[in-house]
Amino acid sequence: MRRIFYAIALCFGTVMAAQAQELQTILQTHADEIAKPSRKTVNVALEDLVASGLPTVPGFLEAWVEKSVWQRGDGQFFIGAVEDDQINLRDVDSGAESTADKSDFKQLKPNGGVRRVIGTALVQFQLSDDNLTRRTTAVASIARRPAADQLAPLLASVEGEPDPALKARKIQLANFLSARFADNPEDRITAINSLAKDTSVEARSVLNQILQNSSGVAPSEPEGNIARILDPMQAPDAYYAELVEAGFAPARTGPAVIRAALEANIVDGRVGNIPLAQLGTDAARERAYAALAKEGLAPPLVTTQTRDHALGEYVFYDLYDEPNAEITAAAEAALSSVEQRVAFAQAADLALDGLSLASIYFLAAIGLAITFGVMGVINMAHGEFIMMGAYTGYVVQTFIPDYTVSILVALPLAFAITFGAGVTMERLVIRHLYHRPLETLLATFGISIALQQLAKNIFGTQARPLTSPDWLDGAWVISDVIAISYIRIAIFVLALLFLALILFVLKRTRLGLEVRAVTQNPGMAASMGINPDRINMLTFGLGSGIAGIAGVAIGLYAKVTSEMGADYIVQSFMTVVVGGVGNVWGTLAGASMIGFLQKGIEWLNPSNTLAAQTYMILFIILFIQFRPKGIVALKGRAAAD
């Protein structure tokens, strides 16, 4: 009995061994393709591997994608993981584990293109796997490289899919695939029609793929599913070039061609009987060329007239790759309906971007709305308070590794630090200069220079990382067109909170009342028992503290450098001035106007963001000339200088 058992085990073992031998053997026959794979050549090896039907193949392929396949000096492949100078190896078939010195092994690093091809090969093993991650990977692989032969297995796997989200995704993907690859034209048209409301990039790509066409030129209208006939006179030179390329017409005689022909035909210092010295103008050169053409020494000049004549002789057309006209018509209809929706969505997205930019400007400027807008103090170091807040966030993160906790610590700490800095600055510098606003500007500028350089000396000029917590990663995706990152939403919410906070403080608290009293008439306020010094100090501190919190937020979404404050200072002042000094609502209006305006100009000229900024500033300069008090102008006595 026991013997039999042993025999069976032995038998089984040898079978296993034989099989094990096999995967390494297949790998060895394709050693070159596997060690140095390329997107275009790796398929041969993959087909052999998949065809072998070995159970170890999927595991090997997955390891390969993850860059954990290693090749030994003698060419043998292993799955391995590095630990210091050692490498923990696993045999590709038996799974036997061993350890070896790293130096003898070379890691295989398939590039992104190869990984994608391997991913496609893995689909068949993963599509109905028990592991959800594997199934998701498989579906993603199909989405990346859709092919006709994936439709059937995908459809087959939909039924048994336990995960509802993935199931919906599979159905959607199957729909995309059938629009392109289904055998029956009616199925395709049904699928295409169902895409008419889908604004996702994938759906549009399916429709665009169906509508792929190529342009061509022929003496007469060709056979096939013609998309459109083109009018060559729209861009005659470009179409003529096409004609030349197709070999239907002689090339245009440009200045370079004329020149070359003239140079080739110099006889006794003359060309076409015109002395060389006179050939310094285009007219003379054309005359000389005409003379050469007459003698047959050069091909005749192609004039505009001959060009137009030639264009009239031929048909220029776009031809669909898809032969079935019904399908392309359905796709065209679906696409135009989608594009309308996309246009709306784009407008919405642009508005969202504008809103987000406006809230960033508002956040950067809101501290100024207090110090400059309410108190009338020009603080050029405001940007540096933003920077201090951001660096506070960075420093806190170096001490507290948990991002959520560190942000929660950083926000109040940034407020405290910049509040302190603001109060110090007010006590030491600004209070001596309340009656000399221009001097305040210069003195705070000196502070700004000093703080900026100080930050460089302490933290270096290299940008520092300030990483947002996980729950702020990613974006709120409404559709493929409309999306906004969570961090921007957070900034928007923060801006709203501050707006509410400041309005509350100014309008509903004792402090706010005193602040307004002191700014309107310090003497009178003092005689009512308010201490203007204390109020000024606190107000300035509040404005600076808010700048610090804004700094943390801005650092989270962009970068933390010593110059980040300088990037915002001019814009912030303009936000306050455009909005109207002395009014928090005005700052909001100013930020909205600048934010939306900038996005609008960017949309008009998408390839050059710098131009958008330039024109926006010019617009603001003009705007202030015509409305010097800003959008929300104060009226009555408070408005007096």
Add this chain to the structure above:
Amino acid sequence: MTLKFSSYVTAAILGSAAMAAADCADPVKVGVLHSLSGTMAISETTLKDTMLMLIEKQNAAGGVLGCQIEAVVVDPASDWPLFAEKARELLTVHDVDVIFGNWTSVSRKSVLPVIEELNGLLFYPVQYEGEESSKNVFYTGAAPNQQAIPAVDYFLEELGVEKFALLGTDYVYPRTTNNILEQYLKDKGIAADDIFVNYTPFGHSDWATIVGDVVALGEDGKQVGVISTINGDANIGFYKELAAADISADDIPVVAFSVGEEELSGLDTSNLVGHLAAWNYFQSADTPANTEFIDAWKAFAGEERVTNDPMEAHYIGFNMWVNAATEAGTTDVDAVRAAMYGQEFPNLTGGTAVMLPNHHLAKPVLIGEITADGQFDIISQTKEVPGDAWTDFLPDSAKLVSDWKELGCGMFNTETETCVQLTSNY
């Protein structure tokens, strides 16, 4: 070490580093023209330290021509006109034999007229836009055909990218590189509609719209790829937005030409794994020479410091200069220049760099994928590619060649067989 280092720098900055051996009649002086303050300080200070390290090592090995090398360090403070002034000072007041320096193109253009007037010698270590060849400059960084073109080839061949977004900061390097790439892509059969170009200002931070535009490029089902010539800090906002939009390298790969180990240190790279960069050198290159170089650098400058591509360029350039001067038996500029042609020196990444008669190097091109620990995983390494001063892909410059050895001209028009000019076009 740190104490010694800082006192050494102090002495060097004073311009009176009395390191020259007493028995050497005519001390060998090497000028170091890198910004130590201002916006470029972060990048350029590293190169100054690299030079000091290389010189120290060379002096320990006996210097050059029997003389100890004296480093003359000046600070052009990221101020472009000051570069010209300091270069003149180095050449006329300090009488240096050779200058290693500059980072930005504009600073190089500022220095060019001065060193050409005074017949100086400059080694320029940074990847640049090409379209230039000065008699007095050796370009040890990459020309476009040694970085941009191979990277685009990788996109076309290996990743199968069919639609390109060329994103850049609005200055000369991205403009010229993108012009070359646009033409190159058109030659490769990519339609003009499939190339999206965008320029943003230095330090740009509002990337949401642009990233959205890039995603929208995929609407016709073609594989989209991004070629980024975005410079410096602006990259941080860009990569953060990419990560927020959840764009993986498998969907839309991004290859960057100005992002190296230094730039990644300002970022959390865990969301960017798989995005690419193209350089002639990565710190992760696994060769004995590189390990030795990194160890020496960390011992010299600090354990946390990283190495990067321009550092390797200075390493090759300095060693070639030492060898050329030894071969010529003098540090005289014209003699050294003649001896430079054909100089060979092993790269840190394997293979051998060769100095060509057009003053550019032949170097291998490496493509690396960003890893979670802020380094690059090298996944492709070409053979040595000879640097081309004048690109073959723009009609106006395709007819130009540079050959200082045979033709004695850096801007030779092959159609008319004439030398356009002997000075360079600054």
Add this chain to the structure above:
Amino acid sequence: MRKSFLSENPSVLWFIAALGLFTLMVTLLSEATGAGLISTSFVKTLGKTLCLCLIAIAMDVVWGYCGILSLGHFAFFGIGGYAIGMWLMYARTEGIVLESLAGQTIPPTPQEISDAIGNQIFGVVGSSEFPMIWAFADSLFLQLLMVVLVPGLLALVFGWLAFRSRVTGVYLSILTQAMTLALSLYLFQNDSGLRGNNGLSGLQNIPGFEGTPQSTIAIVFFLISAAALGAGYVFFAWIVSGKMGSVIKGIRDNEARVRFLGYHVESYKLFVFTITAVISGIAGALYYPQAGIINPGEIAPIASIYLAVWVAIGGRGRLYGAVIGAAFVSLLSSWFTGGGAPDINLGFYTIQWTDWWLVLLGVSFVAVTLLFPKGIGGLFDYLVRKQP
């Protein structure tokens, strides 16, 4: 009138004498014409400093005398530099191109010449088209006219709009700063046609003087700059004296009262703003051929603020104060950032002045504003008055 102008400004004669002596001394010690004790690069530094002194006086007149804190005068300085730079680049490149085209069998057409020049100048920034603003670049006279006209017109239009709307005080400062920012952002674009970030370079090579050594060119520019500074000083001293000077100072001290007295305040302000802009343009046109390169970074808002810093430290409301401030701070600045200042070793930390200079500048600037509003010039006055 003339007699009273000089008697009102005794500093003019002193200044001219001091400038003359200084110029003579530098000339005699320079490499080109004398002992060679002053290197060419230092002569260039001194020449550039003189140009900075000239724009500082202009700034002093507009701010110290008229009370308009303009943060835009360096923009006018830059425009002057660009205007002259365009001719310098064009003419130098034209020379090179004509020489290389002369070797061809067929004489070049005007179009070919223009293309070749465009390719040389703009090939660097990936373009070869000649933008519109280069239309006059081939004529030295017209470009010199632009040096004066463009800053003048820009100041006139901007000032007219701003003063008409009664934008004053800090609002005007912020507005002028916005103008500077817009201009520098515009120039940073490659599409501006002025070579974007690269700017115009090789300006120290003066077309027509290819054979002349830089040492001679440097000293010639130094002398021209000195002459311009002298003339500018006398001119501004004249402007700020007499009745007009009184009105201008009156506007600074109380604009409303001057208006009530019947003066057309806006016209005076516009005149001062425009004329100082023109002088700034001229200063720029003299500065950049000595610097060798101009690019948008030069025009960044920070430069104009430094200008205000110089004038404030030198002492507002006195022309020599501006000169002292500009010369003192800019030379000190290059001494500190150039590594000239010895480092201070505190044992636990070494203060390297390349890093700490800006901190020192910022702090001393605050100190001057708070404690010595009259600047170094004020100290001067104090000493002079002390004497019997």
